[in-house]
Amino acid sequence: MKRLKVSKAPRDKKVIVNIHKGQKVVDMYEGIQVKWEMTCVETKDDEQGKFEIRVLELSFHDKFMETVINSYLPYVMERSKAIKKENKAVKLFSLGNFCGDYYGALG
Numbered sequence: 001m002k003r004l005k006v007s008k009a010p011r012d013k014k015v016i017v018n019i020h021k022g023q024k025v026v027d028m029y030e031g032i033q034v035k036w037e038m039t040c041v042e043t044k045d046d047e048q049g050k051f052e053i054r055v056l057e058l059s060f061h062d063k064f065m066e067t068v069i070n071s072y073l074p075y076v077m078e079r080s081k082a083i084k085k086e087n088k089a090v091k092l093f094s095l096g097n098f099c100g101d102y103y104g105a106l107g
Contacts, residue, residue, distance in 0.1 A: 013086070014083075019036070019038045019056070020038060021038050021039065021040055021052070021054060022037070022038065022039070023037065023038055024036065024037045025037075029067075029068075029071075029072045029075070030067065030071070030072075032060060032061075032064045032067060032068065032072070033060065033061075034058060034059070034060040034068065034072065035058070035059045035060070036056050036057070036058055037056070037057045037059070038054055038055075038056055038057075039054065039055055039056075039057050040052045040053070040054050041053050041054070041055050
């Protein structure tokens, strides 16, 4: 049984899927099965405590190397850019009630 963390904030249009250490996600692309796995390559200590360096590891059959490198990975990168672009939002914040303070100073 596989477990993925799936979440969706009220302002988000799509769900977010998180992969945890040791989990694998299988993808199919043009009939090729590829597996993504979250692995820990190193654990370090610093002044703030321990942390792990995690990487996504991609595996597939050797005979599909050219297709994965020249087609699948560029496809993944383009989809990633498109998703990030869709999720961009401009947020404006005020640091106080400038109108009231400004007009109050004039009055």
